[in-house]
Amino acid sequence: MTLCFVMILLIPLALAGMALVNAGLGRSHSASHSMLSSLCVISVAAIAYMVCGHAFAGAAGVPGRQLLLGGKPWSVLGASPWFLGGLAREFNPGASQGAMITPLVALFGMLGAALAALVPLSAGADRWKLGASCASTALLAGLIYPIFFHWAWGGGWLAQLGANYGLGQGFVDCGGAGAIQVIAGLSALSITWVLGPRRAKYPAVGVVAAIPAHNIVLVLLGCLLLLPGWFGLNAGGAMLFNGASIAGLPLVALNTLLCGAGSALTAVVFTKVRFSRPDASLTANGLVAGLAASSAGCAYVSPFFSLLIGVGAGLLVIFTVELLETRLGIDDPAGAVSVHAVAGVWGLLSLGLLGRLPGTAAGIAAATAGTAYGGTAYVSGGQMLAQVVGVATLLGLMLPASYFLNRLIDRFYPYRSDEDGERLGMDLLELGAGAYPEFLIHGDEYTQR
Amino acid sequence: MRIAGLMLLMAGWALVVLALILLPATAARSAFLGAGFAVEMIGLVLAMRRQLPPSEDTA
Numbered sequence: 212m213t214l215c216f217v218m219i220l221l222i223p224l225a226l227a228g229m230a231l232v233n234a235g236l237g238r239s240h241s242a243s244h245s246m247l248s249s250l251c252v253i254s255v256a257a258i259a260y261m262v263c264g265h266a267f268a269g270a271a272g273v274p275g276r277q278l279l280l281g282g283k284p285w286s287v288l289g290a291s292p293w294f295l296g297g298l299a300r301e302f303n304p305g306a307s308q309g310a311m312i313t314p315l316v317a318l319f320g321m322l323g324a325a326l327a328a329l330v331p332l333s334a335g336a337d338r339w340k341l342g343a344s345c346a347s348t349a350l351l352a353g354l355i356y357p358i359f360f361h362w363a364w365g366g367g368w369l370a371q372l373g374a375n376y377g378l379g380q381g382f383v384d385c386g387g388a389g390a391i392q393v394i395a396g397l398s399a400l401s402i403t404w405v406l407g408p409r410r411a412k413y414p415a416v417g418v419v420a421a422i423p424a425h426n427i428v429l430v431l432l433g434c435l436l437l438l439p440g441w442f443g444l445n446a447g448g449a450m451l452f453n454g455a456s457i458a459g460l461p462l463v464a465l466n467t468l469l470c471g472a473g474s475a476l477t478a479v480v481f482t483k484v485r486f487s488r489p490d491a492s493l494t495a496n497g498l499v500a501g502l503a504a505s506s507a508g509c510a511y512v513s514p515f516f517s518l519l520i521g522v523g524a525g526l527l528v529i530f531t532v533e534l535l536e537t538r539l540g541i542d543d544p545a546g547a548v549s550v551h552a553v554a555g556v557w558g559l560l561s562l563g564l565l566g567r568l569p570g571t572a573a574g575i576a577a578a579t580a581g582t583a584y585g586g587t588a589y590v591s592g593g594q595m596l597a598q599v600v601g602v603a604t605l606l607g608l609m610l611p612a613s614y615f616l617n618r619l620i621d622r623f624y625p626y627r628s629d630e631d632g633e634r635l636g637m638d639l640l641e642l643g644a645g646a647y648p649e650f651l652i653h654g655d656e657y658t659q660r
Numbered sequence: 661m662r663i664a665g666l667m668l669l670m671a672g673w674a675l676v677v678l679a680l681i682l683l684p685a686t687a688a689r690s691a692f693l694g695a696g697f698a699v700e701m702i703g704l705v706l707a708m709r710r711q712l713p714p715s716e717d718t719a
Binding site: 280281283372376377404535539541596599600602603604606607608610611614615 | 672674680681682689693694
C-alpha cells in the first residue's frame with residue numbers, strides 16, 4: 212500500500228503536464244487565463260469530489276446501492292459517506308495496511324477527477340469563461356465521473372458483468388482509459404458543442420483557418436511531465452483496482468512507455484511523410500493518445516501488443532483530429548476529443564482484442580503478480596463483449612448526460628465569453644493583463660478594430 | 661439533428677442493457693449487443709454532423 216501511495220503521488224505531474232499542454236496549444240493572449248483556469252478547475256474538482264463525488268463513486272468493499280434487474284444485482288451507485296466522512300478513522304495508529312485502501316481510492320479518485328477536468332478546458336480554450344469552466348467541472352467531478360468510476364472500479368454493474376453474465380472478468384480498465392480519459396474526452400466534445408467554434412476558425416468563405424499553438428516548447432515540456440504522471444496513474448490504478456503487486460508493476464510501466472512511444476513515433480513518421488516535416492503539436496497529441504490508450508490494459512497485454520496499441524492510437528489521433536476539425540466543424544484547439552475519447556475507446560476495445568486475462572481468481576492473482584503469460588491467461592470473447600458494453604455505456608449514456616447537463620447550466624450561466632474575449636484575448640478580458648506583457652507578439656490582439 | 665443523434669445514442673445503450681437483462685442465450689445476447697452498439701454508431705454520426713458556426717465574422 213505504501214508503494215501504491217507513492218505511485219498516486221506521481222499523478223500531480225500529469226496535472227502539471229496537462230496544464231502546460233493546454234496553455235501551449237492555445238493562443239498567446241489567453242495563456243495566463245488557461246493556467247489560472249487549470250488551477251481553478253483542479254481545486255473545484257477536488258472539492259466537488261470531496262463533497263459528493265466519493266460518495267457516488269464508492270470504494271472497493273463498501274456495498275453500493277443495488278437494483279435487482281432480471282434476477283441479478285446491479286450496483287448502480289456508491290454508498291460511501293458524503294464529505295469523505297469516516298476517513299479520519301482509517302488513520303488511527305492501530306489501523307492495518309488494508310485500512311489504507313479507502314483513503315487511497317479517495318485520493319486516486321480525486322486526482323483522477325482533477326485530471327479529467329483539465330481535458331475539457333483545452334477544448335474550450337480562448338472562449339470559455341473561468342466561472343463557467345468551474346461550474347462545468349463541478350458537474351463532471353461531482354456527478355458524471357464518480358458514477359462511471361463506481362460502475363467500473365467501485366464494484367458497480369460493469370465490473371460485475373463477469374460474475375453476473377459470464378462476460379470475461381467484467382469491464383476492465385486498469386488505469387482509467389474509460390473512467391478518466393473517455394469521460395473527459397466526451398465532456399470536451401460536449402463543451403465544444405455548447406460553446407461552438409472560435410469566430411475566426413470557420414470563415415464564411417475559404418478554408419478552415421489554422422490557429423497554431425503559441426508555445427510548442429510548453430507543449431512538449433508538458434508531454435515530458437505527463438509521462439511519469441501516467442506511470443503513477445496506471446500503476447496506482449492497477450494496484451488499487453486490479454490487485455497488481457510490486458512484481459507486476461514493471462510490466463505496467465513498460466507497457467505505458469511503449470504505448471506512448473509507439474503512438475508518438477507514428478505521429479512523427481506520418482506527419483513527416485504527409486507534410487514533409489514532423490509536426491510537433493500532432494506528435495504531442497500522439498504521445499498523449501498513446502498514454503490514454505495504454506491505461507486500459509497496461510497490466511494485461513504483452514509489450515509487443517502494447518506497442519501495436521500505441522501505433523493504432525497514433526494513426527487514429529492523426530486522422531480524427533483532421534476529421535473533427537475540417538469536416539465536422541468541431542473546434543477543439545488541443546485535439547482533446549481525439550486524444551482522450553477516441554484513443555481511450557481504442558484502448559478499451561484493444562484490451563478485449565489483445566489482452567490476455569486470466570480465467571479464475573487465482574489466475575488474476577498470478578497475472579497481477581507478473582506472471583500474466585502462464586497457462587491461465589487467455590483471450591476471451593466474453594471479455595470483448597464486456598469492453599463493448601463499457602464503451603456503449605460511455606457513448607450512449609455519459610455523452611448525452613454530459614451534453615444535456617452542460618447545456619442546462621449554459622442556459623442559466625452562459626459559458627461563452629463575449630466577442631471581446633476572442634478579439635482581445637481571455638487574459639485581458641477576465642484577468643486584466645496578458646501573460647507576456649513585455650512582448651507585442653500579435654499587434655491585432657491589442658488593437659481595437 | 662444533434663438531439664436526434666443523442667436520442668439514438670441512448671436508444672442504442674438501452675438495447676445493450678436490455679440484451680443483458682432479457683436474453684440469456686449467448687448468441688442472441690451477442691447479436692443484440694452488437695445491434696445496440698451499431699445503433700449508437702448511427703446516433704454518433706448524426707450527432708456529429710457538421711454544424712457551421714453561427715458567426716459570419718472572418719476575423
